[in-house]
Amino acid sequence: MNSAIVLLDKYKKARAITSDNACATSLGVSRQAVSKWRNGENHPDADVVEKMCDATGENIARWMPLIEAERARSPGARRAWLRLAQIAASVAVIYMFSRIDVHHDVPASLMAAARNAGTLYIM
Numbered sequence: 001m002n003s004a005i006v007l008l009d010k011y012k013k014a015r016a017i018t019s020d021n022a023c024a025t026s027l028g029v030s031r032q033a034v035s036k037w038r039n040g041e042n043h044p045d046a047d048v049v050e051k052m053c054d055a056t057g058e059n060i061a062r063w064m065p066l067i068e069a070e071r072a073r074s075p076g077a078r079r080a081w082l083r084l085a086q087i088a089a090s091v092a093v094i095y096m097f098s099r100i101d102v103h104h105d106v107p108a109s110l111m112a113a114a115r116n117a118g119t120l121y122i123m
Helices: 002-016 020-026 029-040 046-056 060-071 075-098 108-114
Strands: none
Touching: 002 020, 002 029, 002 060, 002 108, 020 029, 020 046, 046 060, 060 075
16 A cells, blocks of 8 residues: 555544545545545645645654655655655654653663663574
8 A cells, every 4th residue: 555545544534534535625636636646646745745644643754755755756766765754764763762751751670671781682
């Protein structure tokens, strides 16, 4: 399943929309546009992706590179967009971990293990 369809389905669920026709109306695009997204013939534009991300609470920095990678016409362009998606995901993970209050969010057993790391075996 391509990224545009996954995001579209999340949008429909967030807006309690049951049909692609109603979804198209909600997004301000034609029914044919949504049909082409579903068939993999086309992909939503950035402004539509932004609307779907806003409605679902999803991060546009995650979805745009994935959708653009699927839209890419050459393997090199696809690799570049996928690399950007990896970077965006890495930044999101770093941000998430920077927000953790170590004393309250991490279980005591994990903290004890971190303080007494011992030997690490890699297989």
